Each structure stands twice: as structure tokens, then as C-alpha cells.
Amino acid sequence: MIALSLRDIADTVDGVLHLPAGEADPERLVNGSVQTDSREVVQGSIFVAKPGATTDGHLYAPLAAERGAVLLLVERVLDLPVAQIVVADVVVALGSLASTVVSRVRSEGRLKVVAVTGSNGKTTTKNLLREILERVGPTVAARGSFNNQVGAPMTMLEVTHDTAYLVVEMGASAVGAIARLVGLVRPDIGIVLSVGLAHAGEFGDLDATVRAKSEMVTELLPTDVAVLNADDPRVAHMSEKTGALVVFFGEYGNAMVRATDVRASRAGTTFVLHLTSGEFRPVTFRVLGEHHVMNALAAAAAAEVLGVPLDIIVAGLESVQRAERWRMEVLGGRDNVTVINDAYNASPDSMTAALKTLAQIAEPGSRTIAVLGEMAELGSLAGEEHDRVGLLAVRLNISQVIVVGQGARRMHISTINEGSWDGESAYVDTADEAFELLRTLVQPGDTVLVKSSNSAGLRFLGDRLGDLFS
Template sequence: MNTETMMPMSLEEIAHAVGGTLVRVPQGVATDRPVATGAVSDSRQATTGTVFVAIKGERVDGHAFLADVAAKGAACALVDHEVDAPLAQIVVSDTVDALGLLAKHNIARRRALGTPFSIVGITGSVGKTTTKDLLAALLGDMGPTVAPIGSFNNEIGLPLTALKVNAGTRFFVAEMGASHIGEIARLTTIAPPDVAVVLKVGCAHLGEFGSVERIAQAKSEIVQGLLPGGVSVLNADDPHVAAMAALAPGAVRWFGVTDAVADVSGTTLTAGDITQDDTGRPRFTLSVTDTASTDDAVTDAAARHETTKTTSVTLGIRGRHNVMNALAASSVALYFGMPLARVAELLAAQNHISAHRMAVSTVSRGDATFTLIDDSFNANPDSMRAGLDGLAAWHAGEDPQPFRIAVLGAMLELGGDEDRLHRDMGRYAVNVGADAVIAVGGVDPHLDELAGALADGARQARGGTDAPSIDWAHTADEADALVMRLAADAHGREPVVLLKGSHASGLSALASRWAPAGV
């Protein structure tokens, strides 16, 4: 088990690593003795030996908390100006950049030990965090593994996680997100991957990037950032991802569920005969095929030598879309030598992943009792469709059918096509069988307009009938009241509620408010 402390460092070593100036060293503190064992950017998490990274945010300036972290035994602080506090400080021009440099140094020190250590980088428009969770569970069975909590995948979250790597760490699973070109490239300089996983190129952050092609360019930076000879694990079903094979510095392993997998060479993972149980847990046949040829010019599949192994898998988590995430995680685990049967066993055992991702629980409040499918962490068109598919699959074989309530928030950063995409999603909710659609806006006029477009799309799909019921809620309180009324009056059918929307829509807060009674 990893103790989640970084490689111990002295104040002088830290200052040298970040190119900073060491000041205000308290009397009696040795600057050449290892005293720092961890790093945080939240003063509430500071403990003995902490390096506190003072970051100036929109609402809070970390420099105001140096006295607090000093009282908690912090070793030092990274600051952009000297602060009157009883704590050793390392002054740098940019504390976020310094955090990255410190993390890079920590990773370099771990590699210098010469014992087995591997970094797996994961990116994609959807599925990063779930794949990270599954992979951390798989690799954790093979050795001490560090992985981020939740979606700690940006220029602050990734280096803070990298600073949990120490001499005992065997694997570091690094989730890498991007909202602009060059961001993943920067993250790979901090933690250069041995293995790079690319899940999908979708339209998340389309408003920021401007085109799907630009999103693909950003995601491809993880493949280009691989260590020499590093392994790429690519989604064969996504043409934008498959094209990244041309950038790969080493072997390519593939995963997918369509016929596109048959057109590639090397090690491929596929899922066949995919079904779901009544609660949305996928079942499938996992096939691992190694294709080899003595002649690189041979392209006829019949002329190539293939060996295939198969096993049956039942995922412990819900959602048909998670089959792809499981394939990606499995590919990495198999690459590092995990037996196929053990992969299947561990995938079945993973019942809980990061919060607000297809989490199922029971909510009881007043006259209403319903099943909650909480997928409210974030949303884009791909993930919202997947969430609605999960709602549609819930006890689909029963009679009577569940009363399905889709509570949907706005999706952000979709660019100039956002109005149409929201209308399309409203139509999709009706077409997959939602009995009620509640589009949730908010005090932000833009969010409210997008929710209105979603409701309009649902009404268009409904046509001139009265069902399903469609509501446009302008606050979380309105949505709360509507859900309780609909669930209490479900006409003898078991209510099931899906929560899905971008973080700004506040649906995760609504899930927390309901405080589910049990799983």
C-alpha cells in the first residue's frame, strides 16, 4: 500500500528544483536535511512536513494562510512574494509553475532509483475518471499505485497527485485533461507516461477549442509525450483516436466494440455479446487477440497468425458506455502481465467509483421514495446520452415498467451549436422512454436558456400528446419539488430518477441534499 508521501526533500533541494529563493527560514531549521514529505494547495490539508503551495485564485489567495499552515507544522511554502509569517518560504515567479517543477523533480527522483515504476496517462473527452478508477483498482492488485481523487487532472491536480509518488510506488495513474492546446503537452513534461491511453474525441470543450479536429490535436499530445518506445492504447472505434497511431513512438494496443478492431494489427481487446442486467450492469465476452505477421506487407487477415483468449465479464459498475472504459483499463493491466481471469474478477468487484458517476441509491423523503441514478458530476452530449441509456435500461424487462424521470441540466462549452445540441438531447430523452423530463436552469441566464432549449426539444419529440410530462425548472428547489411530486404520484410504478448535467447546473448539490438512505 502506498503511503502517499513524496520522496523526502530538504528545503535547499526544493528551492533548487523550482528555481526559487529560500527566505525566512526559522532559527534552528536545517535547510539541507529532508523535512518535506508532501504537498497541498489547500491550507486545511496542511500537516507536519507539508509543502504549501500558495495559489492566488479568483476568490481566495493562498498567501493569506501561511500563518495557519505554519501552526500545523508545514515545512515551507511556495510563494510569489515574501509573506510576514513564521514559515520558511521559497519565492518564485509563478507558484503553479513551481508546483509543476517540484512534481517533475519528484518523478525524476523516483525513476532514478532504478526499481520498477511506470506512469500510465489517460485522456479523452469522456470516461477519463471512470477509466482511471478501474485502472487504479487493477494495477493496485499488482503493486502500490498512486491515482488522483476524483478528476484531479489539470495543471494543479496532476502535479499534486504526482507528489504522492515515493520510493515504494509501482504505478502512477495520471488523468490528463485539457481545455486548450498545449495543456496535455505540459502535463506530460511533468509526468512523462510509459503508457498513454486515449479514450474518445468528442465535443466536450468544443466552445474552447473551436473544432473536433483541434480537440483531437490536443488529445494527441499525450501520445507525443510518451517516453521513447512508450506504448499507446487507442480506441479503434474512433477515427480521430485511431489516427494517433501514426504519432506513436512504440507499440500500439487497441480496444473497441465495432468491426474497426478487425482492421488493426497487434494486441486488440474487444467486447462481444454485450447485455445488461436489470440494474444496468453490463455483461460481455472479453476477447484478447494478438495478431502477428512475419511480413509487414501482409494485410490479408487470413495470412496473419492470430491467437485469441476469451473470458466472461460482468462489470460491477453500471452503464453500457463503461464497457469501453473497462476495455481500456483491461488493456493496460494485461500489458503489465495481469492474467485475463484476474482482470475479469477485479472488474466484477468494482462497485464504487468516483462520486456522482452512475451511483445508484434509494431516496426517501415525505411521501416519495425513488431510486436515484446520480450521474451528475458533469455532462456533454456523449455522456448525457449514455446516462439516458442507463435510465432506459433500468429494469427494462419488468411489467409494469419503472416510472423514469430524467432531470437534466445544461451542458457547457459546446460552442455555437449549443442550442441545437440541447434540443437534440431533449428529443433523445423522450425517444428513449423517459416518462418525465425536467430541464434545470438557474440564476445564470445562459444556463437557463440552455435548459429551455432542452425542454423545447423534448416538447417537439412529444408532439401533441400529454406524455411524457416536461418541465423547465429555473432553480434546484423547483426541480426538487417536481421530482418529489412526480415520484409520489407514479401511478403504481417504481420511480427511478436520473440526475445529469454540467457541474455548473448544481445537480450534484441536489444529489447531496437528498442524502440517499442506502445503496
């Protein structure tokens, strides 16, 4: 974080500063990292005592102080020999502090901010954009999937006076969440990737999801840029809701940044990248799955707006080998067995894309195995969407389906009902049972997809299978 005085921080977050005995200097500067996890605190850090669903960060403040925290952001005064700022709500205070840091650095005239949202692909697009932008200037981007009301400000607070680019990932579980984050950071470029059924149970319906994702662009200024998916009608129509300049990306329609000659294989996807300038260049994109080409186009579009040359954009895209840990991650290799571990998130859209990729990349004559777990947070749509995935697996002629866990059982039932064969769909209750079944089932040359929501825990099954066939 940039250096701020204790008094300055207290004023910024509308808090009350409490200094420990023996310290009477509210002008002392603090510029360490900001942490919500006491285990990550180092000498000079600011510790944010965030209340949680199952615990309370205030309980870990003593450990943070012991590890070298020089300031605690708290909701009540603690009996600790460390400077403390007491606020009404530490999450709100964290956002205020992050907003101030970004605003002050931006006032120096160099920093550009890109924000990314969408039902799928946020983390991949953020990672691709970071790889591109780091080649032209110091870049700060979210770690992992830091995209909520805590994670996004934590990313923002990593900005320093040297930072040229800030890439913020923005997720939402309700209408208004993205608007709050946009208000904190005021992006120069807002990217909307897609609108789908991810988290539909939390939003209530698809219309609410559209409203939530639209918040990325409704408050952009005429001098800002909205980067929108031309191939998703719900996203494309957001151009009518923004006063910003619009840049469309996609493979079809009125896309200004587009991909042609797209060809997918086990090694990744090749395509020709076309920019709004009219320049074009072939790309060898090693991230598995044709659907990730859309994320590459979004990153390329934002980079072009920022003035990044085509050769640097292509070099950045080609340098990325995987979307993210547990996202279309290619493992295995022994006996020509390929394991695709894509079990960090799952929605109907991403499940469809993963199954289509599995069918598409398998070598002629080889078998495909789909190990599928629950898609969480679908609410009343859960039953029919799990049914639909089971039907799709049959229609794509997946050789073997293994469904894991009660939450996903309807996939198995739908697969059996739709299929005309016997035994090609199996159901097990646990990941351990699935692993034992796969140990005997997988043959040389097989391609195995492991796909589920994070809560199903199948990402660890994917890792075990990767190790087994490495």
C-alpha cells in the same frame, strides 16, 4: 513526497530559499505532503501558496504555518517563521518539483507511469486501473478529478520509493495543456478514450479538441505504448501520429482488447473480455451503463501491457461498484425506485449515453424519468446540442422529462416540439422546485436519471432523491 533537502527543492524549482531566524541548515530534509489547501496541511507539510481566480493562497499561509507546514512555496516573501522558497510562478514550480520526484523514483527502475485522457471517462478509467494495479503493487492515482496543471502534479508528488505504478489523469481546456503534463511525467503508457464536444466552448472547435487529445501520444517513445479507442475514428487515427506501439481497444473493428456479448441491466453490465494474448473471461461489471465497458477495456488493455494476469484484471474490474461519486451512482431502492445520480459532468456524448442507459435498463412496463440540467462549456454549440438532447429523450420514449434551469430550457422546448403527447415535459427554474415536483410525481418502480454539468448543481438534487427513496 520523497525526502528532499530545502536546497535541493529550491534548485529544482529555480527558486530562492529564505530560512527563518534561528535556522541555518539548507540541507534539512523535507518529506511531508504537498498541499494547496491550508485546511489539509498537517505537521511536516509543504504549502503551495497558489494564486486563484477569486482568492490568493498567500493569504492562507499563516494558517498553514500554524497547522505545521515546514516549507512554503511562494511568489513573495512572507513575514512568517517558516522556511520559504520564492519563485516566479508557483504553478510552474509545482510542476517542476513533481517532475523531479517522479524522475528520481523512476531512475530506481521500478516505477511505471500510465496517463489517461479523453473527453469522457477519464476518472472512471483511472479508478478501474487503480483497483487492478493495487492488487499487484503499491499504486498512486489521482484523487477525484485531479487532472489539470495543479491537480496532476499533486498526484505525482504522492509517489514514494515504494511506488510501483502511477496513474495520472490529464484534462485540458486548451491546446498545449496535455503536452505540458506529458512533458512533466513522461508516461510509459498513454490512454486516449474519446474525442467529443466536452469543453468545446473552451477549445473552439472539434479539430482543436483532437489536436489537444493527440498530445497524449505524439511524444511517446518507441518503447512506450499508446492505448487507443478503436471505435472512435478520431482516436483511432492518432495511431498515425505516434511512434509508440499501439494497442487498440473496443467492441468493433480492429480492437485487440475487446468486449463481446455485452448485456446491460440495472445491476450493471456483463460482457466477455478478450485480451491481445487470446485469453478471454466473462466479467460481471457493476458500474451502471454499457458505455462504461469502454473504460473497462481501456483499463484492461493498460494492465495487460504492464503484465497483469487476466484473473487479476477481472477481479479488479468486478470489485468496482460505481464509476465515482455522482457518476452513474445508483441510489434509492424503496418501492423499487431507482435513482441514477450522474450530475457531476455532462457533455453531449455523456448525456446521450446516460439517456440510452435509462431507456435500456428500465424494467418492462415501468416508467423512466429524466431530470436534465445544463451542459456547460459548449460555447456556440450550446443551443443546438441542448435541442438534440431534447429530441433524443422523445425518441427514446422517456416517460417524463423535467428540465431544470434557464441554461437548459431549450431541451424542454425541443421536447415539447418533438413530442406528440402533453405534459410529459416539465420545466422548473430551480433544483428545489424539481425536488418538490418529483416528490409527487415518482411512483413505485420508476427509474429516475439526474444528469447535468457540475455547475448546474443537480448532483445535490440527486442525493436528496436518493435519500427520499432509500
